[in-house]
Amino acid sequence: MSGMQPVPRQIPGLPALDGPAEQVTEVWLANRRLSEHTRSAYRRDVHGWLDWCRERGLDPLGATFLDVNAYARQLEAIPLAATTVARKLSGVSSWYDFLLKLRAVGANPVGGADRPYIDRDHSSTVGLSAEEVDALLERAAAAGERTHAMITVLADLGLRVGELVGLDTGDLGWERGHRTVRFTGKGGRPRRRALTPGAAAALDAYLCVRGGDDGPLFVTSRGGRVDRHAVFRLVRRLAAEAGIADAERLSPHSLRHAFATTARAEGVPLEDVQDAMGHADPRTTRRYDRDRHNLDRDPAYTIAAARVRRAGA
Structure with a gap:
């Protein structure tokens, strides 16, 4: 961005830190294990903050928590959801943490900022029941x-x-003995999962049509990699065809939520669902479980039933 002040430090091995703030952002991203999607999101979030600073003639290296508060309140006034504002500030905070480690700034101004409250027990993603997932799969077939x-x-x-x-x-x-799939999870972590018989059969049928050459697994008619936006549109179209309510608000993440909810409803232990989903914190997995507040699952019933069994022994 023209007019942005250079970072005033010389860091051995990192020549880009002599350039404008955009170059610093690229160095920061290059030093993080991130998926390309996450990398792009972080880049947008930091550039949004830098744009805001530039418009006010503010050197981002001299910004304080008061500046970050003003930025956050402006985002909320757009309005953006609290989760979106929090995510943007998280990206900016990570950027400042990087500069702090390099001693390019004296403090992280986001650290003292007034971040929006996020209800960790709630997710805005529209979920799907097991029956709705079945209907979606039928349309997909x-x-x-x-x-x-x-x-x-x-x-x-x-x-x-x-x-x-x-x-x-x-x-x-x-x-x-398991059919498997390996992939890069969140945070750049290599992961592998077992394929269900249904998933393996669906993939085999697709590969017979696609062909066995190397490259992206899911390809377009022109041979390019299918992108995430196409999958979003696909899920919503199939849901509409299946007569699922709120089809226009569904996303591929709705299926991820349904996976967690159904697994827990079928008695899969929380830690196994957490491992399968690649969550570092079990509270995240619990948030995906849409049925966790179902009174049928209240442990009081289990305790009372055990007491009855003991009394009858």
Whole structure:
């Protein structure tokens, strides 16, 4: 951005830190294990903050928590959801943490800022019941091999859409008798999951049509990689065809939420669902479980039933 002040430090091995703030951002991103989607989101968030500073003639390296507060209140006035504002500030905070480690700033101004409250027990993602997922899969099966394979993998494994579209044919394999898929999870962590028989069969049927050459697993008619936006549109179209309510508000993430809810309803332990979903914090997994407040699952019933059994012994 023209007019942005250079970072006033010389850091051995990082020549880009002599340039404007945009170059600093690229160095920061290059030093993070991030998916390309997350990298792009962080870049947008930091550039949004830098744009705001530039418009006010403010050197971002001299910004205080008062400036960050003013920025956050402006975002809220657009209005943006509290979760969106919090995410943007998180990206900016990470950028300042990087500069702090390099001693390019004396403090992280986001640290003392008034961040919006986020209800960690709530998610804005529209969920799906197990029956609605079944209906979505039925429509996907009728829409062709590629569509069926993509929706089945999302439904059966609960993958993030970025993980799905990032798959290559070489990521499919076998391990100790299990059909498997390997992928890069959130934070750049390598992960692997077992394919269900249904997902494996759907993928085999799709590969017969696609062909076995290397490259992206899910490809367009022109041979390019299917992007996340196409999957968003696909989920909503299939949901509308299946007569699912709020189809226009659904997303691939709705299937991820349904995965967690159904797994817990079927008695899968929380820690196993957490591991499958790649969550670092079990509270995140609980937030995905839409049925967690169902009174039928109240442990009081289990305790009372055990007391009755003891009394009758």
